Amino acid sequence: MDFGPHLMLASLEGAVTAAILALTAMGLSIVFGVMRVVNVAHGEFYMLGAVLAWVVASMVGASPALGFVAALVVAPLIVGCIAVVADRVILQRVEYDPDRTIVATIGLLYIIQQTTLMTFGPDARPVEPPFNDRLALPWFELGESGFEMFWPWGLSITSYKLFVIFAAMAILTALWLLMTRSKAGLIMRATQQDSETAQAFGIPVGRVYSYVFGLGAGLAAVGAVLVVPIQQAHYLMGHDPLLLSFIVVIIGGLGSLPGTVIAAFLIGMSDGIISVFFTPTLAKIFATLVVALVLVFRPQGLLGRVER
Amino acid sequence: MLELKDIQAAYGRVKVLHGVSLSAKSGEIHCLLGRNGAGKTTVMKAIMGLVPLSAGSVELDGECLSDLPAHEVPKRRVGYVPQGRRLFPELSVAENIDVGLMTCDVSADTRGWVLDIFPPLKDRLNQQANTLSGGEQQMLATARALCLRPQVLLLDEPTEGLQPSMIEQIRQVVVRMKSEGVAILLVEQRVDAVLSIADQVTFVENGRDLETVTAEMLRAQPEKLKLHLGV
Numbered sequence: 001m002d003f004g005p006h007l008m009l010a011s012l013e014g015a016v017t018a019a020i021l022a023l024t025a026m027g028l029s030i031v032f033g034v035m036r037v038v039n040v041a042h043g044e045f046y047m048l049g050a051v052l053a054w055v056v057a058s059m060v061g062a063s064p065a066l067g068f069v070a071a072l073v074v075a076p077l078i079v080g081c082i083a084v085v086a087d088r089v090i091l092q093r094v095e096y097d098p099d100r101t102i103v104a105t106i107g108l109l110y111i112i113q114q115t116t117l118m119t120f121g122p123d124a125r126p127v128e129p130p131f132n133d134r135l136a137l138p139w140f141e142l143g144e145s146g147f148e149m150f151w152p153w154g155l156s157i158t159s160y161k162l163f164v165i166f167a168a169m170a171i172l173t174a175l176w177l178l179m180t181r182s183k184a185g186l187i188m189r190a191t192q193q194d195s196e197t198a199q200a201f202g203i204p205v206g207r208v209y210s211y212v213f214g215l216g217a218g219l220a221a222v223g224a225v226l227v228v229p230i231q232q233a234h235y236l237m238g239h240d241p242l243l244l245s246f247i248v249v250i251i252g253g254l255g256s257l258p259g260t261v262i263a264a265f266l267i268g269m270s271d272g273i274i275s276v277f278f279t280p281t282l283a284k285i286f287a288t289l290v291v292a293l294v295l296v297f298r299p300q301g302l303l304g305r306v307e308r
Numbered sequence: 309m310l311e312l313k314d315i316q317a318a319y320g321r322v323k324v325l326h327g328v329s330l331s332a333k334s335g336e337i338h339c340l341l342g343r344n345g346a347g348k349t350t351v352m353k354a355i356m357g358l359v360p361l362s363a364g365s366v367e368l369d370g371e372c373l374s375d376l377p378a379h380e381v382p383k384r385r386v387g388y389v390p391q392g393r394r395l396f397p398e399l400s401v402a403e404n405i406d407v408g409l410m411t412c413d414v415s416a417d418t419r420g421w422v423l424d425i426f427p428p429l430k431d432r433l434n435q436q437a438n439t440l441s442g443g444e445q446q447m448l449a450t451a452r453a454l455c456l457r458p459q460v461l462l463l464d465e466p467t468e469g470l471q472p473s474m475i476e477q478i479r480q481v482v483v484r485m486k487s488e489g490v491a492i493l494l495v496e497q498r499v500d501a502v503l504s505i506a507d508q509v510t511f512v513e514n515g516r517d518l519e520t521v522t523a524e525m526l527r528a529q530p531e532k533l534k535l536h537l538g539v
Contacts, residue, residue: 183410190396190407197394200356201452202411204379 005139005152007273012137014272016161016230019168020223021271022264024241025248026175026257027219033255034192034212037096040105042220043242044112045083049075049221050233051116054125065130068229076221082112083217087210096209109238116235129160129229164226171222172261179257188212192255220245243284244271247291253304262302266290309333310355310386310460310491315364315374316515317354324350326515327364332460332491332508337482339494339502339523341537342512348495349391351512352464355493356388357381368460382411387458391465391495393449397438401429404437404448408455415457422451425481443474450481461485464495479505499537503527511536 028042052075057067086108094100136156138149179185191198191208199205220241224233231237248267252259267287274283294301310332317325325347332338340348353359355366357378366373373381382388396404409418423430426447432440437448446466453461463482467475475498483505486492496502502509506523511532518536526532 186399186403186406187410189399189403193396193398194394196358197390197396198407199358199378200382200388200390201407202379202382203407204377 002139002152004141005137005155006276008137008139009155009157010273010276011269012157012161012272013276014269015165016268017272018265018268019165020227021241021244021248021268022172022261023168023223023226024220025245025252025260025264026172027216027223028245029249029252029255029257029260030188030219031213031216032249033257034188035091035096035209036098037091037101037213038098038105039213039216040102040242041086041108041112042105042216042245043238043240044109044116045079045217045238046220046224046241047233047235047238048082048112048116049079049224050228050231050237051120051125051235052078052221053225053228054127054233055120057127064128068127068130068225071127071228072222072225075225076218079221080214080218084210084214087213091209091213092206113235113238120235122235124232124234126232127228129158131159131163132229133159135159135162160229164230167226168223171219175219176257244287247287249301250291251294251301253301256301256303256305259301259303309369310493311367312351312355313365313367315351315354315366316362317350317359318362319350319359323362324359324515325354328510328512328515328517329364330508330510330517330520332493334459334491335486335489336507337486337492337494337505338508338510339496339506340510340512341496341499341502341533343537346512347515348512349464350515352388352390352462352493352495355381355462356386382456385412385456385459387453387456387461389449389453389461389463389466391468393445395437395445395449395452398436400434400436401440401448402433404452405429405433405455408452411456414455418455418457422454425454425484426451443470443477446470446474446478450478454481454485458485458490460491460493462493465497466494467496467498467501475501499533 024046028039031037031039053071056071056074060067060070090104090108091101094104134156136151139152139155140147140149179188187203187208191203191205195205244267248263249260251267252263270286271283274286312328312330314327314329315325316323316327328351330338340351342348350359354361355373357373357376361374368384368386371384373384396407405419405422428444429447429451432444437445440448450466466478479501482492503523503526508520509523509526510520511518513536521532
């Protein structure tokens, strides 16, 4: 394949990675932004979402589409509820102290991971995509008689991967509307900016924290449900999304939602392109190098604000 | 009537209030005077439930506020203008007002009523709060508290760092609220401002109330100011 179509193919793979990463990192970013909690267990909520998607899809069983839709609704809800309980039982007890929450969420990581292993076993579990047609993509080149369209062999994407990109965009738009146009979003933003004053205006900060923790975990689970027809569900699959989410959140600016989306796009695309042209390991090295450079030259991230 | 009965409070292990008692009646301005670090702001926070009490109680018309979770206190129509304004800096003026309006069930005309009290805010509704001038920020902090249609209003140094015309505007609002029957608890450093509008004055020192006198008596015996404040 020529370089142009090859680059387009790599970019599409990168867009799928970016879409999933944006959803997952957004959960981490919201939790840090509102609660100032560094949630080390975030990758395990992602993993739990994927495993529960397999459980729900297997239980429904009737048709792949029905099973997938059920998983998309049920798995994030269950994961969100588990996160709410974890917040009330663990994080509230340590009073959201920054150091203790890191240790507490490390503990939560192992509890979720090992419970999943004991309950569902170590095998990787596939979920069938609701649809998976291969769509050939055209390429244009300037020939002797002007622009010509042709269909390079191998330049294609599946309909499911396109769906993942558009579904992620739709969910992120809905999240943006929730944060900026709804009463719940106003409450979350007020709590983020000054939790003590928020309480002085009737906002139950403890309850807001619980729901935000649930929302963050739910977003990771949505990302996982979308990815599980592409990658299989496995009890150790939470590590990479956690690392990449931290990279994205640090590059975007801790707590900045637009920054998170931009960084997810940059890291996702670079991951896809470098993985296709070189190796996935080089892609991770590149992402880590970008984080190091951001921390040295712009510690607040692309759109983060300097704390005064 | 707001009543503080021998309240004691601490920040972690550091005990700040060692016993403060006072009461503020409807249509009365009750001032807290004291040196820096005396515990005046902590008294305000303790009333709001933001600092837990280790002893004593805060009651409003017989209901014990100190037994309620902090977010329930403002729902009893206790409005709070914190020291340093404490606006939600990245929310717009309209959104800051919305947070105030969400606190209690208030009538639909409350937004208009508040904006009529502070007309300059009408032109700034879409502006981010941290881009307002100091005076406008104080107006917004006061407007946000008035959105509760308060029966008790706590004002912690509302004139701090303001120009004289703005101080006069805030003073007029406080006097108006008093005439509308609101019980007002005011922390203020400017003794002249206190003497001109207060009904009662409580001197606070080292986390204790030393003496409560009428403003009238204080005007007649200014030596008490020297005794308690050194001015």
